[in-house]
Amino acid sequence: MTRSMMASRHRWIYLGAIVLLVGMLITGLLTYTQLHETNEANRKAQQLSEALSAADYPVPAQHQIVHTLGEDGGAVCEDPANALKQAQWKYGMSNGAGGPGQRPVLSDREVVFAESIVLSVYCPDRLAAIKDRIADLKLHDTVRN
Known part of the structure; x- marks a missing residue:
């Protein structure tokens, strides 16, 4: 070779x-x-x-x-104070009927505050914006322990 x-x-x-x-x-x-x-x-x-x-x-x-x-909170942390997210969130707090039968309900205080715990862990920088929105809601103790 x-x-x-x-x-x-x-x-x-x-x-x-x-x-x-x-x-x-x-x-x-x-x-x-x-x-x-x-x-x-x-x-x-x-x-x-x-x-x-x-x-x-x-x-x-x-x-x-x-x-x-x-590791980033997924959909929960994608601009939680955005108007569309807020509308979807409030829609989830309705009675579930469609059309003219749909009515808002008094959501349970504990259920709503659970989301703020998730935000505090995964995206604490967005927590202040959502707390202002939560303060405007009419909440009540509706879930029995």
């Missing part, structure tokens, strides 16, 4: 090794990022569980909180 043929063969080995190392690096970075996000989601879910328990609310399973809220 000539020297140029051996160099060509070695070049393919070097290129293959470089491609393999780059692939392993990318896989490692993605795995680390996913693990970090999972740890953060679990930490916040544990914090929410403790806050709900301290306020005497029922606490969902840890995996349900992680799956629903993730």
